Amino acid sequence: MTVSESKKLGLTSKILIGMGGGILLGLLLRNLFPENAFINDYLTEGLFEVIGTIFISSLQMLVVPLVFISLVCGTCSLSDPSKLGRLGGKTIAFYLFTTAIALTVAISFAILVQPGNASLATSAMEFNAKEAPSLADVIINIVPTNPIQAMTEGNMLQIILFAVIFGFAISHIGERGKRVAALFNDLNEVIMRVVTLIMQLAPYGVFALMAKLSLTLGMETFGSVIKYFFLVLAVLIIHALIVYPSLLKIFSGLSPIMFLRKIRDVQLFAFSTASSNATLPVTMETAEHRMGVDNKVASFTLPLGATINMDGTAIMQGVATVFIAQVFGIDLTFTDYLMVVVTATLASVGTAGVPGVGLIMLAMVLNQVGLPVEGIALIIGVDRLLDMVRTAVNVTGDTVATVVIAKSEGEFNNETFADADAGKVAESFEDQVKHPNVPNA
Template sequence: MIKINKLGLTSKILIGMGAGVIIGLLLRNIFPGSEWVQDYITEGFLHVVGTIFIASLKMLVVPLVFISLVCGTCSLSDPSKLGRLGGKTIAFYLFTTAIALTLAIAAAILIHPGNASLASSQMEYVVKEAPSLAEVIINIVPTNPMQALSEGNMLQIIIFAVIFGFAISHIGERGVRVAALFNDLNDVIMRVVTLIMQLAPYGVFALMAKLSLTLGLETFGSVLKYFFLVVLVLLLQALIVYPSLLKLFSGLNPLMFLRKMRDVQLFAFSTASSNATLPVTIETSEHRMGVDNKIASFTLPLGATLNMDGTAIMQGVATVFIAQVFGIELSLLDYATVVVTATLASIGTAGVPGVGLIMLAMVLNQVGLPVEGIALIIGVDRLLDMLRTAVNVTGDTVATLIIAKSEGEFNQAIFDDSQAGKAAKSFEEQVMHPKKTN
């Protein structure tokens, strides 16, 4: 028991993931087709625990984004600094998304995963209509901020929080008092994040066990090449492209970065939601990476909404794959259209599970490919969704570090300290054993 308590949060999450997969597969093979397992374990216990864990993370997203963005923006009283920060952030996100798409399309053309024999007239997939670019731009500005907060409309929340925080910084002494209140609220929210992170191993266990019990493994046979190609490009983006950009633009140690990103990546993998992972991403960036709150609270919520490199990789490979399956030749102009459309489609895309398929339909329509082809990949998309979410949050954090370093809002000592800000240690010292810290 003592040894278990000494394990770090990453180790506990990995144990939870492994145990969930093993138990799920055992139940699936020992009790095949069992209604009791389906009703009471899969859709009963595991569903309840996993859903509560996801809900506890999502519960924090709106207050965390709004409060942290207000705190970050009201500390940027200089309009030129706010504009510079926003310009850098958006430009970097669009740049990495374009790299991801180009890499994905090039790999798909080179490896040629599609097989025309897979096409079938029986393929059906009902997709929700993707919003037009004009609608996305119009919907950025909220007509009712309270409605945006209640519905979790992230782009509208971001816009309102930035305007609200900017106004606070320009009303003198009264603004200082309001800013102090929001800073206190931000400390409270971050403490709640620390508490909820301790539930992660149990929530991840339930999510992975349920996934092992319900995933249709037979689907892998027909699209195995597509699946592993997407995985390969995702790994290249996460382990080669991002570390290279981090080293090039900031000079920081990529190995230390990847080491400190493990908790965030595991959260993202298990939840398949950038928004649900956002509390953990912010906490890690500030306390483990050394990024100042005014930067992290601005770039990370924006990244959870705008930066979808993992989704872009899936869209790039899937577009070429579906074209190959249906025997449709795409021109160089078509490929360029895919890059531009998918990059712009990432703006306003909700950071929730499965949204990539909706945006893929928009990309397919743009280049005249049959949307029905999505039925070919939907069986394995859940696993890929988990992987690409981990890539998304990695890209968000790389951008945050680079921008923080360029703005002089970065603590090198915290970044270099491998033990800095460990959540498990912080929780035990500050919550479980408060007397020891007095």
């Protein structure tokens, strides 16, 4: 490695610079030119909106083909039905377990800290929530009536089920199945290379997203709900930096420090996009090439996690429920809190991995325990920022579960995990051109 190469900024550094630069520029423009029509029309809703949306769209563009192709590859390599069932059982059990922990911790801290203030309740509060799906509807809608429509609409649970059935069928038709499997494996390599190239856009996309957020976030909202904001933030950090690393160490024996070092890029992507689904391509790239998880495990657990593992959202729902109850002076019983845990845990199965959907599911949780849905209006102002943090928590949980399950299944490369530089993407498009077949170039 030459001196110039050693001085190159890594992808993480570029993303951090883009994030910091975007926030700084947004705050400067906001304070120097308040309520400026030109800034709003041509930068906030113009340049920054275009660049940020293109970046998000470029990631979302990959989600459906990536999930379907990689999951078919993973499933068709699992010719043993018992192994597929065991893998699914472990994955769902782990996700529900961590969600229950997240809710319990969140509610406990909220009861202890008492963030709600009855003086905040006003008649002006209003929140029109979309109707959340019932648990029965969630279960029924897992089975697609039209797989192509499911792909068009991005219905992840339906895509996952169809891909599993399709891959399982491929593994049971002999030589013809092997030819089809080989085609899907080649397609998987192509889509992963596209992911690598798209990742080079990250610093610019993050810059635009952060600049727009800094220009539009209503800072005055923080004054009335500052205690709620920092409480949710604290619980999210505890869950990401204490609960998850502890579970990783207990169930796999791997180093939490090494894991946290390697998950940084994924967390930054998730924080910037506030979407588990949009971050999925980066999460899969990291799990396979940085962590050492075999594709047939990662291609199953990560898409499923992006759909049903919403620990960050569960934490917000737990704290928000207690907060709103305190604001309106409503005492919740132990049974009510238990209902919140159960409802929010099951609701996570139907929560899409897209920005802001947690508020819709919160409305369902509030209805279950008889709390006024209008209370959600109190937290809308800060929810966007918290949404970004809890998405980073969600993808961290997805990756922890994937590593733990891969380790338990013997589908894990310890040497790759121990190598701090394993799987680092090329730092420029030119590197990809010079080393087209070398993932670690």
